[in-house]
Amino acid sequence: MNSAVIEILAPRYQIAWYPWAVQYFFMIALAYASLWLALPGLLGAARWKATARFAMLGAMTTAIVAPIALLADLHQPLRFWHFYAYFTPWSWMSIGSLMLPPFVFAIIALAWLVWREPMLAWRDRSDLFGMIARLVTLGSWQTPRFLVVTLALATAALSLGIAVYTGSEVAIVKGRPLWNTVWLLPFFATTGLIGAGGLVLLLSRIAGPRDPDTARNMLWVVSAAAVATAGVALMWVLEGLYVENSSVAAALRSVRHSAEWRTTSAWGLGVGTALTLGCLLLLWRKPQRGWSWIVGLVALHLAWMARWVVLMDVQTVQKQTAGYLEYTVGWGSSGWLGVVGTFGLWIALILVIDMLVPWRGALGGTAGDAPDTTPDYSAKGAASHG
Amino acid sequence: MDLARRMFMGQLARFAAGASLVPLATVAEAAINEQPPRRGGDPAKRYAMLIDLRRCIGCQACTVSCHLENDAPLGKFRTIVSQYEVDDPETGDMSTFFLPRLCNHCDNPPCVPVCPVQATYQQEDGIVVVDAERCVGCAYCVQACPYDARFINDKTQTADKCTFCTHRLEAGLLPACVESCVGGARIIGDLNDPESTISKMVAEHHGELKVLQPEKGTSPHVFYLGMDERFIDRPEAFASIWDIHGKDNKELHYEFSGH
Numbered sequence: 331m332n333s334a335v336i337e338i339l340a341p342r343y344q345i346a347w348y349p350w351a352v353q354y355f356f357m358i359a360l361a362y363a364s365l366w367l368a369l370p371g372l373l374g375a376a377r378w379k380a381t382a383r384f385a386m387l388g389a390m391t392t393a394i395v396a397p398i399a400l401l402a403d404l405h406q407p408l409r410f411w412h413f414y415a416y417f418t419p420w421s422w423m424s425i426g427s428l429m430l431p432p433f434v435f436a437i438i439a440l441a442w443l444v445w446r447e448p449m450l451a452w453r454d455r456s457d458l459f460g461m462i463a464r465l466v467t468l469g470s471w472q473t474p475r476f477l478v479v480t481l482a483l484a485t486a487a488l489s490l491g492i493a494v495y496t497g498s499e500v501a502i503v504k505g506r507p508l509w510n511t512v513w514l515l516p517f518f519a520t521t522g523l524i525g526a527g528g529l530v531l532l533l534s535r536i537a538g539p540r541d542p543d544t545a546r547n548m549l550w551v552v553s554a555a556a557v558a559t560a561g562v563a564l565m566w567v568l569e570g571l572y573v574e575n576s577s578v579a580a581a582l583r584s585v586r587h588s589a590e591w592r593t594t595s596a597w598g599l600g601v602g603t604a605l606t607l608g609c610l611l612l613l614w615r616k617p618q619r620g621w622s623w624i625v626g627l628v629a630l631h632l633a634w635m636a637r638w639v640v641l642m643d644v645q646t647v648q649k650q651t652a653g654y655l656e657y658t659v660g661w662g663s664s665g666w667l668g669v670v671g672t673f674g675l676w677i678a679l680i681l682v683i684d685m686l687v688p689w690r691g692a693l694g695g696t697a698g699d700a701p702d703t704t705p706d707y708s709a710k711g712a713a714s715h716g
Numbered sequence: 717m718d719l720a721r722r723m724f725m726g727q728l729a730r731f732a733a734g735a736s737l738v739p740l741a742t743v744a745e746a747a748i749n750e751q752p753p754r755r756g757g758d759p760a761k762r763y764a765m766l767i768d769l770r771r772c773i774g775c776q777a778c779t780v781s782c783h784l785e786n787d788a789p790l791g792k793f794r795t796i797v798s799q800y801e802v803d804d805p806e807t808g809d810m811s812t813f814f815l816p817r818l819c820n821h822c823d824n825p826p827c828v829p830v831c832p833v834q835a836t837y838q839q840e841d842g843i844v845v846v847d848a849e850r851c852v853g854c855a856y857c858v859q860a861c862p863y864d865a866r867f868i869n870d871k872t873q874t875a876d877k878c879t880f881c882t883h884r885l886e887a888g889l890l891p892a893c894v895e896s897c898v899g900g901a902r903i904i905g906d907l908n909d910p911e912s913t914i915s916k917m918v919a920e921h922h923g924e925l926k927v928l929q930p931e932k933g934t935s936p937h938v939f940y941l942g943m944d945e946r947f948i949d950r951p952e953a954f955a956s957i958w959d960i961h962g963k964d965n966k967e968l969h970y971e972f973s974g975h
Contacts, residue, residue, distance in 0.1 A: 334802060334803045334804075334805060334946075334952075335800050335801070335802055335803070335946065335951050335952065335953035335954070336800065336801040336803075336953060336954050337798065337799070337800055337951070337953040337954065337955050338799040338800065338801060339796075339797075339798065339799045340798075340955035341791075341793065341796055342791070343864050343867070344792075344867070344868075346855035346858035346859055346867075346868055347855055347859065403854070404852050404853050404854050405852075405853025405854075405855065405868055405873040405874065406851065406852045406853040406873050406874060409850075409851075409852045409853075410852065412833040412835075412850055412852050413832055413833060413852070415833075416833040416834050416835075416850065418752075418831065418832055418833060418834050419748070420748055420749060420750055420751075420752055420829045421748070421749075421829060421830055421831060421832045421856075422748055422749065422830070423830065423832035423854060423856050424832035424833070425748065427832060498748075499856075502748075502749050502830075503826075503830075503859050503860050504826055504860070504862060504932055504933075505826060505859060505860050505861050505862035505863075505932075506859060509859075584950070645859075648864075648950065649861075649862055649863065649864045649950065650817070650862070650863060650864055650928070650929075650949075650950045651798065651864070651950070651955065652950075652951065652953035652954055652955040653954070653955035
């Protein structure tokens with residue numbers, strides 16, 4: 331044994347942020363990045379309209395689930411009103427607590443504006459769906475286009491605030507060198523885009539109607555975001571190698587001898603490379619684009635895993651005691667139940683909206699009464715459904 | 717409130733103006749995340765602790781008495797004594813090193829500005845405390861502390877930490893850890909009073925005193941006398957008592973766990 335020091339009594343410091351935090355950061359990143367993907371279509375770009383339909387569904391549902399996961403990560407969730415009773419302008423988390431509700435309500439309002447248009451056609455129905463449509467559309471007036479454009483731009487501005495605050499909140503923590511880097515901000519944003527692109531690809535497969543423009547757009551977005559993420563990671567590592575005494579150097583030092591961290595980085599690099607190559611392959615081989623949903627799943631995995639590594643794995647790196655915290659995810663609500671529950675709520679929300687809202691008809695799409703799950707490989711040009 | 721509003725407007729202006737011009741790091745670290753004004757406590761005092769490591773025998777009396785005094789949940793500690801076996805590569809001899817750890821009541825405490833509801837704050841006498849009635853249990857402060865001095869108390873579901881036993885200081889008593897220290901290694905006192913024992917010791921040993929992780933810029937106010945430089949930052953050490961189960965899942969004594 332060549333080690334000079336043995337720590338006889340190494341206390342087990344438990345993790346303080348549970349997997350709920352991963353769910354929040356994952357969902358909120360999907361929300362803002364999906365909104366960015368919806369933006370061109372909302373502003374009028376014809377070849378992005380089908381993308382915008384899927385992206386709005388993703389943005390709206392994740393924006394609702396995200397704050398629920400965030401609330402669950404508080405040890406005193408019922409005291410959430412303290413955030414608003416004691417506003418603290420010097421705390422990133424407090425600033426975030428002010429930014430979050432306007433963002434969520436803006437996305438809901440935007441989705442309402444965009445979806446009430448096709449819902450107008452349901453107002454004449456005599457069934458339950460007609461009743462809901464009459465209630466939700468608040469009159470049979472046509473949605474003014476300037477309102478959609480204005481709200482879309484305002485929501486996009488709010489989304490930038492969310493992206494900046496979620497990144498900064500974690501990046502300012504000097505106590506954890508692996509977080510304490512400005513590169514975390516672009517990292518969250520680019521991996522968020524990977525996830526949102528993947529989500530649109532997946533939704534376009536399972537919720538249809540399949541749209542070739544969407545597949546092409548998203549394959550480009552995911553591959554570009556993956557390359558950008560690799561760039562961000564590279565810049566971070568280079569800073570650690572070349573800048574004396576940087577927090578990045580301390581971060582790299584803290585995980586230098588860990589086999590688990592080596593495996594994790596290898597997995598991330600491998601999946602990222604496979605994802606990029608998969609996107610490029612499908613862009614090149616048009617007839618195979620029916621497989622894009624697999625790219626979508628891998629992209630979602632990468633975006634989620636990025637947050638798991640940053641938020642959970644980093645917490646297992648001890649701050650001042652020897653070794654690593656041996657954290658195993660429990661089955662209870664602060665473990666897997668929370669993860670599964672969040673995803674379950676999200677899927678339920680998508681299903682409810684799919685049932686009650688003819689969202690496929692938004693932005694000039696063709697509305698239908700029921701989702702068409704039959705893949706239509708021959709679809710060309712504008713979105714079609716049914 | 718006026719101060720808060722003025723600061724907020726200032727931040728907003730800087731935030732808006734800076735978004736495109738200033739690197740995000742500057743916005744994240746300088747504009748926001750600054751120390752709020754201190755409140756409560758005696759403004760004439762600055763409490764600090766000096767730990768004379770030459771007197772520490774690693775008996776954990778401080779750990780136990782603190783645990784009893786402050787009713788910490790099982791397995792979580794406001795103070796603890798890290799125990800190390802140090803191998804001398806030249807002689808091959810083993811020696812021991814004890815390092816009592818607690819909240820450093822920093823002059824620039826990273827745990828304070830992160831708190832989103834101002835539940836954790838620094839008193840004017842330098843002591844960092846938590847208002848458990850206001851704390852939402854977000855654990856942001858637990859993450860922010862580089863010294864692992866904070867934890868979430870399972871009983872109260874709020875942040876918990878060493879308070880220098882401020883309730884005892886107010887009653888004219890010494891903190892539990894100081895009172896129970898067998899070797900008299902822990903000295904607490906007022907740095908603003910030149911006649912206090914701690915002030916005299918700081919003056920006497922000024923050049924020899926060390927603090928933990930000084931490069932973090934937290935300006936800790938727990939000073940160590942007789943400190944081994946290797947332990948100022950996270951030491952390159954093997955954890956031993958973690959390995960209490962062998963491959964056959966039977967309990968091992970640390971001496972037999974492979975080193």
